[in-house]
Amino acid sequence: VINTAHPRSKKSNALVKYVVEHMQKFGICVVDKFLNPENGDAILEEVKALRDEKAFHDGQLVSDSASAKDIRGDMITWTDGSDPGTKNIGFLISRIDSIIHQCKGHLEGFKNISGRTEAMVACYPGKGAHYVKHVDNPNKDGRCVTCIYYLNKDWDSKTMGGSLQLYPREHDMMASVDPIFNRLIFFWSDRRNPHEVMPAFNTRYAVTVWYFD
């Protein structure tokens, strides 16, 4: 994980404390207004441009048992944020790296973090696109933390669906997280956190990074 040089602001120390506490208590942590809105806007523009450039692979085919038609699920593309058209995504990655790096000293689950994937940019194209209940890392593939940054302005899950439903194994609760603009969520990637993406009826963008331990 790259150490950033930017000064440790008071705000960022409070944020690190918040993340550590929530990950310790719930294994899930939601951070709102993660970046300045302008940064979020710039990232959203880059993601839309990637879609226009047809950088996304066709979503996985999810046959809908109820009807004959198949539903295309998530469409994805990967980036390390270094290409010219993805530098704001690169900025997002560096800011998440910085939080993870600062958490390393404080959190059992984070202390062995040794690296991460590139960023996976996902688009659920609406029309009921969803992701069935799953565990990101069921068989110890090295991924320990899932970080998802959402880009969806004015998202209303009552009419658009698309919420992330988490079913934490060790807590008797279900968390329903709306994929709203500038929201970041962390959760342990292993069997502690089965989760699903409910059918989305509007275009739904997210950027995910997984950290390895």
Ligand SMILES: O=C(O)CNC(=O)c1n[nH]c2ccccc2c1=O
């Ligand atoms: O977008 C969300 O709120 C949650 N999203 C997920 O859990 C999720 N999990 N694993 C994947 C693997 C490949 C492609 C997309 C995904 C994916 O959206």
Ligand SMILES: [Fe+2]
């Ligand atoms: Fe997942």
